[in-house]
Amino acid sequence: MEFEVTILGNSSANPSYGRHLSAQFIHHGNDYFLVDCGEGTQMQLNAFELKKSRINQIFISHLHGDHFFGLIGLINTFSLLKRTQILQIFCHEALQIILETQLKHTGAILSFPIEYHFLPNEHQTIFETKHLTVEAFPLSHRIACCGFIFKEKIGERKIIKSQVDKYNVPIAQLKDLQQGKDFAKPNGEIIANELLTSAPLPPKSYAYVSDTCYLASIIPIIQQANCLYHEATFKNEDAQRATDTFHCTASQAATIAKLANVKKLLLGHFSAKYKTEQLDELLIQAKEIFAESYLSAEGLTFNIE
């Protein structure tokens, strides 16, 4: 099943050197999610020709403006495009107040309903589809903030066509085989599932961690994720600034990636003070600790694999 994340913005605090504010577009099978929605997110969705109208769930990590000021504009545009599908927003409570204040005073009557789901204070599953769960977990920032992990469910076992032909398994029973059941022949003989099917692909996961100071408590939660996006707001030289503002350095992000034994680390949420060419220094610092580190350049789509 397709599972990919497209970076829409990776700038911290304010847009800078052409970089946009935090937002990511996640595509899993037939589902499309948005994680954070900084100002200009709808322009970025347009620019990269992503299917914004298919987004049904939006996850907002916290209520600093660089992570949600684009949401009201996107909602407005959805309504102008005559969306009717419910939009589910997973966020902290005050976001409902903020959005409703704006809708009220702009005289907006939306063409679709919004369903708010408030984020928990502890690690919890907050949403699921047939094929995926989304868990929220607390981070440590200056205000309440959550990370998210998108985890595929264990898939169905795969039918081995030559074997089901050999044992004359009726089509009506294939579903049971996919669920792991054995096959009983008409004469009562039992054929073990393992003879007829192969194991499903291992489930994949994607973790989003922004904004936070170095936080060891997330390591078991994101353990062995196929891909981790972790904020790396500052270079190691600016470690004191990172501490003061509850952010991380590139090395801290890489240390979390290493201890959690993830497959790949995407660095992002770069301080607005760094020019684009300076971001390579963050990458070098991360790679010294965790080789599979990458810069999350805007417009790039990463396959979760």
Add this chain to the structure above:
Amino acid sequence: MEFEVTILGNSSANPSYGRHLSAQFIHHGNDYFLVDCGEGTQMQLNAFELKKSRINQIFISHLHGDHFFGLIGLINTFSLLKRTQILQIFCHEALQIILETQLKHTGAILSFPIEYHFLPNEHQTIFETKHLTVEAFPLSHRIACCGFIFKEKIGERKIIKSQVDKYNVPIAQLKDLQQGKDFAKPNGEIIANELLTSAPLPPKSYAYVSDTCYLASIIPIIQQANCLYHEATFKNEDAQRATDTFHCTASQAATIAKLANVKKLLLGHFSAKYKTEQLDELLIQAKEIFAESYLSAEGLTFNIE
């Protein structure tokens, strides 16, 4: 004195075909103003390398989101850049509620004060500098909406150097000459001001009219403006849609320009449904009525002359 306007966004309702939402940067001498502030305005100010930190007055025509959703982000950025100068916002009352709700719930403590000035229900001067006045006047839209006209004050008379030398006018008296006073020689002889100075340049003006239906009452207010930006949301073929939504066609904008005898018309606030190449049709329709019509492409700077 330099007087110019840079178009930051000219798209109506939602960003489309690479066009951004309503915003304009106005530069007059040492003063820098922003008119409207759709989502993404701060990115546009960055992209065109305009002096955003020198903006001290922001004029918001009305509270439809495409005209102000970028304001909270710009304010946030001003604060991150440690602005201390007062920011004056000229707007309808509810904008203060909207902005303060957002500031409160994001835990923001701004580094500078905001001074709100609420727009009047009738034609009125709302702001002035030494060299310029700004008048607001009511438009007719679906919600309360104002146009603005930026009018230079009549300047000082210009010293004719050869003449003041000839009559030995002391430097201390030059100021009086600029104000139009005659010069009294020590022997009592009066030298008429007209012999010593020439008339000031005629004052220039720039009018901003967005969003409105066709509104004849604005014609005397914007009479003989050097430049008029007038919304031209729709092509003539979509006149019914213009009427239904309290917007104008290109021909209606041009008719206003013609009747007000302005020097130049900038067309803008184009419907999000038109591709860029279709905008030429609006221009052709406007030019049939008013030859000095131009498309307000983003990033263009127009001298008010």
